[in-house]
Amino acid sequence: MRPSSYPDQEIRSINWQAFKLILPYLFEYKKRIAFAMLCLVFTKIASVYLPFILKDIVDTLDANSADKQNSALVIVPLALVAAYGLVRLSIVVLAEIRDTLFGRVTERAIRRIGLKVFRHLHALDLDFHLNRQTGGLSRDIDRGTSGINFLMRFMVFNIVPTLLEIVMVVTILFVNYGIWFALITLTSIVSYIAYSIFATEKRTRYVRAANQADSSSNTRAIDSLLNYETVKYFTNEEYEAQAYDQQLSTWEQAKIKNRLSLFALNGGQALIIAIAMTAMLALAASEVAKDNMTLGDFVLINAFMMQLFMPLNFLGFVYREIKGSLANIENLFGLLAKTAKVQDVPDATELRLAGPGDNSQNQASIVFNNITFAYNKKRPIIKGISFSINAGEKVAVVGQSGSGKSTLVKLLFRFYDVDSGDIQINQQDISKVSQHSLRTHIGIVPQDTVLFNDTLFNNVQYGCPTASKDEVLKAIELAHLSEFIASLPDGLATMVGERGLKLSGGEKQRVAIARTILKNPQILVFDEATSSLDSHSEQAILTAINEVAKNRTSLVIAHRLSTIVDSDNIIVMSHGEIVEQGNHQQLLALQGQYSKMWQLQQS
Ligand SMILES: Nc1ncnc2c1ncn2[C@@H]1O[C@H](COP(=O)(O)OP(=O)(O)OP(=O)(O)O)[C@@H](O)[C@H]1O
Numbered sequence: 001m002r003p004s005s006y007p008d009q010e011i012r013s014i015n016w017q018a019f020k021l022i023l024p025y026l027f028e029y030k031k032r033i034a035f036a037m038l039c040l041v042f043t044k045i046a047s048v049y050l051p052f053i054l055k056d057i058v059d060t061l062d063a064n065s066a067d068k069q070n071s072a073l074v075i076v077p078l079a080l081v082a083a084y085g086l087v088r089l090s091i092v093v094l095a096e097i098r099d100t101l102f103g104r105v106t107e108r109a110i111r112r113i114g115l116k117v118f119r120h121l122h123a124l125d126l127d128f129h130l131n132r133q134t135g136g137l138s139r140d141i142d143r144g145t146s147g148i149n150f151l152m153r154f155m156v157f158n159i160v161p162t163l164l165e166i167v168m169v170v171t172i173l174f175v176n177y178g179i180w181f182a183l184i185t186l187t188s189i190v191s192y193i194a195y196s197i198f199a200t201e202k203r204t205r206y207v208r209a210a211n212q213a214d215s216s217s218n219t220r221a222i223d224s225l226l227n228y229e230t231v232k233y234f235t236n237e238e239y240e241a242q243a244y245d246q247q248l249s250t251w252e253q254a255k256i257k258n259r260l261s262l263f264a265l266n267g268g269q270a271l272i273i274a275i276a277m278t279a280m281l282a283l284a285a286s287e288v289a290k291d292n293m294t295l296g297d298f299v300l301i302n303a304f305m306m307q308l309f310m311p312l313n314f315l316g317f318v319y320r321e322i323k324g325s326l327a328n329i330e331n332l333f334g335l336l337a338k339t340a341k342v343q344d345v346p347d348a349t350e351l352r353l354a355g356p357g358d359n360s361q362n363q364a365s366i367v368f369n370n371i372t373f374a375y376n377k378k379r380p381i382i383k384g385i386s387f388s389i390n391a392g393e394k395v396a397v398v399g400q401s402g403s404g405k406s407t408l409v410k411l412l413f414r415f416y417d418v419d420s421g422d423i424q425i426n427q428q429d430i431s432k433v434s435q436h437s438l439r440t441h442i443g444i445v446p447q448d449t450v451l452f453n454d455t456l457f458n459n460v461q462y463g464c465p466t467a468s469k470d471e472v473l474k475a476i477e478l479a480h481l482s483e484f485i486a487s488l489p490d491g492l493a494t495m496v497g498e499r500g501l502k503l504s505g506g507e508k509q510r511v512a513i514a515r516t517i518l519k520n521p522q523i524l525v526f527d528e529a530t531s532s533l534d535s536h537s538e539q540a541i542l543t544a545i546n547e548v549a550k551n552r553t554s555l556v557i558a559h560r561l562s563t564i565v566d567s568d569n570i571i572v573m574s575h576g577e578i579v580e581q582g583n584h585q586q587l588l589a590l591q592g593q594y595s596k597m598w599q600l601q602q603s
């Protein structure tokens, strides 16, 4: 079980592509960004200025202690101390304002991108969704959005300002104290950054392995919980726990290596800082001793170094996280780059059912024209099928399990494109019309109905979200659900459980029928729509279905032949081919497969 993400090839260096990807989303609030940047520059100027106030305070105090009698001088450090406090405060306040201003920008970008990904996922084809791992996918999305958040915070408010500060400080040191101070600072910072990047690169592998293990174990856990009932049926709790634990132990191992490599990274960084600080202070101390510098200068240099290395301390972490974030963002945008196999043609038209000036109800004729189809090239499923359904007719498809009946429905609904041949509705090739217009005209009661974890009412109303309560109730009545709902303590407000598992199979089918009635399409497809019902309910619902299907074109797939004897045409399928067709009487007279199935079911 592999998560869908994390390409196998090594990501060797930071991939700035991802940064480019999110850039357009940030420009929605140009003014905010400009103000945030202004705050940022002021914060940095203030924080570089701070050590100078400190130096003045120390120097004044120093002079004071040398000349105790002059009391007027005592006032000066007080003013300086106040200024120091004020600058400190303004640094914090400006930083807060900057964060508040920019937070909005990040959140809006995340909202836009989140929605885009969601829409895109719905636009992808059924095949993608059948192959995806829900757990891994949701982790990818989570990590992608938090990656954007992180990138914004640290790129804009850590990396850029720190670089700005480094340049300012090194210049000041050079101008005020000469080449050596500037040189030591520069060398230590360069070696610090170089070491951080080197060590972080080295450990990327472990971080990625840990992430991958995290995704896998999550996928495993979710898959297992979704299959709760199956696990119980086979008393496989222990097996599941062991499989999960195996994933967890991989994760644990990955994390251990991850931690050790972090230790090496942090240790090396600390060493570089310690050496640099010692060298700078030793140099400064000797200058003070030689009277080339004041005590204030010593304090200033110390303050600058602390100020520089504090954000740098984060650098290894930030570098790695940013790299990780960029990879996560790329993953997220990778989802967006996936293209659906089933797509509208560039000049797709709307499917038209009613001809001009034609007022009759039944407008949809369907033609399957020599179609072939395979999910996998190596295994053909539909091998050249042709038949037509005249407008308003009811056509049944029967045949043994796995012969491709449901596949025909998926092709009609255009979940997949046919490999050859074409399907036409009212002489319009369905691959040339928009998927949306095609699907609004087709109502399907699927073989396995899955419901939303919501109330019964909302699940039925889903067929037409704008329907009134009365319309919903009428559909419920037609689908013979009223009696069942009346027996429920919570009635229409009953929650149906995840995927509708709290309803019986027959109840779910009736909800699906009610939904479709509410959708009110011209073409109706029933795929084993009454298979889970007892004969009594089945009869009642068949009556309802016939009522609804009157004047509409319908395709009915059934195992129980008694439910389709009244069809205008019956297609008998076997192994992806049509072996017989005709109405009930004709097929019986043929004495072929259909009549054999019929006799078997009658006995
Ligand atoms: N997404 C898929 N990927 C690969 N193979 C698939 C997929 N869906 C269905 N199949 C295969 O295609 C064949 C036809 O499936 P289909 O669901 O159309 O059968 P059916 O006639 O509806 O059977 P039943 O009466 O049991 O519902 C089956 O052998 C099935 O294993």
Ligand SMILES: [Mg+2]
Pocket: 405, 406, 407, 447, 527
């Ligand atoms: Mg089927």
